[in-house]
Amino acid sequence: MRLRFPLRFYFSALSFFTYFRPNMTPIISKLPNTGTTIFTLMSALANEVGAINLSQGFPDFETSPVLIKLVNTAMKKGHNQYAPMAGVLALREQIAKKTEKLYGAIYNPDTEITVTAGGTQAIFTAITSVINTNDEVIIFEPAFDCYAPAIKLAGGIVKSLELEPPNYQIDWNMVRRLTNSKTRMIILNSPHNPTATILNKNDIDELSALVKNQDIFILSDEVYEHLIYDGKTHESMARYEDLRPRSFIVASFGKPFHATGWKIGYCMAPAFLMQEFRKVHQFLVFSVNSPIQHAIAEYLKDENTYLSLPAFFQEKRDYFREGLKETKFELLPSFGSYFQSVKYDKITDEKDCDFALQLTKEIGVAAIPTSVFYSKGTDYKVLRFCFAKKQETLDKAIERLIKI
Ligand code: GLN
Numbered sequence: 253m254r255l256r257f258p259l260r261f262y263f264s265a266l267s268f269f270t271y272f273r274p275n276m277t278p279i280i281s282k283l284p285n286t287g288t289t290i291f292t293l294m295s296a297l298a299n300e301v302g303a304i305n306l307s308q309g310f311p312d313f314e315t316s317p318v319l320i321k322l323v324n325t326a327m328k329k330g331h332n333q334y335a336p337m338a339g340v341l342a343l344r345e346q347i348a349k350k351t352e353k354l355y356g357a358i359y360n361p362d363t364e365i366t367v368t369a370g371g372t373q374a375i376f377t378a379i380t381s382v383i384n385t386n387d388e389v390i391i392f393e394p395a396f397d398c399y400a401p402a403i404k405l406a407g408g409i410v411k412s413l414e415l416e417p418p419n420y421q422i423d424w425n426m427v428r429r430l431t432n433s434k435t436r437m438i439i440l441n442s443p444h445n446p447t448a449t450i451l452n453k454n455d456i457d458e459l460s461a462l463v464k465n466q467d468i469f470i471l472s473d474e475v476y477e478h479l480i481y482d483g484k485t486h487e488s489m490a491r492y493e494d495l496r497p498r499s500f501i502v503a504s505f506g507k508p509f510h511a512t513g514w515k516i517g518y519c520m521a522p523a524f525l526m527q528e529f530r531k532v533h534q535f536l537v538f539s540v541n542s543p544i545q546h547a548i549a550e551y552l553k554d555e556n557t558y559l560s561l562p563a564f565f566q567e568k569r570d571y572f573r574e575g576l577k578e579t580k581f582e583l584l585p586s587f588g589s590y591f592q593s594v595k596y597d598k599i600t601d602e603k604d605c606d607f608a609l610q611l612t613k614e615i616g617v618a619a620i621p622t623s624v625f626y627s628k629g630t631d632y633k634v635l636r637f638c639f640a641k642k643q644e645t646l647d648k649a650i651e652r653l654i655k656i
Pocket of ligand 1: 289308309
């Protein structure tokens with residue numbers, strides 16, 4: 253290669269860049285103990301080694317062609333500029349209708365519903381909008397990985413309560429013990445990721461009694477609301493007149509409509525909370541892409557688009573569970589979400605993170621180790637599989653898992 257400048261120049265340019273960083277005051281990380289999410293890591297590994305990816309939760313089948321056509325039409329009709337900050341009104345109206353129909357709750361589309369760039373953004377925004385320095389937030393572990401970092405970034409303090417397999421029941425006496433005058437929020441997640449458990453009416457009664465006359469908000473992560481099985485009822489906070497006025501409810505369109513890559517969801521909250529939520533939302537994303545909002549607004553007019561989901565996913569769950577019965581894994585309950593957890597202590601006593609890596613590299617099936625969802629890394633030897641997959645994918649995975 254012929255150098256255009258004297259060699260000295262390249263060295264000085266290089267040293268400029270290498271010196272520049274060390275001379276800066278070191279960054280004080282706001283999240284010193286946070287790495288890259290397990291979902292990113294496991295999906296990357298699965299791709300690298302060509303494993304069947306049952307780790308990160310996303311379907312390997314297509315979204316509805318009707319919905320795709322509606323998006324195309326919205327684009328062709330010219331819905332390609334900024335949507336209103338709170339979301340396309342027609343979509344917010346459909347969300348309000350769906351919520352009233354399913355949970356008997358009236359939300360005002362103008363003041364109480366905001367369309368978000370997925371569930372994670374809604375969760376971050378809700379936490380940021382009301383959590384102040386040293387406010388305590390109760391979470392239940394295993395906890396979806398975005399809760400704790402969002403609390404810490406807001407200056408809040410994470411108070412976690414560990415739940416144990418197989419049933420991951422909440423011990424409300426323990427919750428009461430964790431609660432004090434600094435408790436500002438409780439984060440709930442039903443159907444639950446990663447355990448696939450759901451809240452029942454007793455949990456709701458305990459929660460109601462606990463927060464009564466307290467300054468405690470609820471953040472209810474309900475992104476799997478439509479994925480609930482065996483005829484069970486989704487205990488949305490929207491159903492309860494005492495809980496609704498203090499709750500942010502977060503929902504997703506990616507999960508029900510098999511389009512996780514579209515990153516679209518919404519948040520519902522009473523006006524006084526939504527007002528604060530929007531102050532943050534407008535500077536975090538401003539507004540969510542408009543053509544997909546127009547398309548989903550149309551699509552939701554047919555209620556079958558979401559009412560058909562429990563049966564659709566229950567068939568997959570049952571099929572996958574039947575297959576897993578042929579393996580040495582021990583099945584844990586799966587009442588909702590598109591996850592199935594298994595215990596593997598009869599196979600090996602390896603740490604779950606090590607076993608998940610080995611399973612991916614040597615057996616060719618990627619799963620999520622659940623210890624990463626415990627702040628202390630508690631390892632119950634439980635892996636999480638995602639069954640939102642084509643039958644042939646599940647068949648291939650089972651074929652491989654049987655060999656262990
Ligand atoms: N919710 C998905 C899961 O639990 C992952 C989302 C993400 O990758 N951040 O697998």
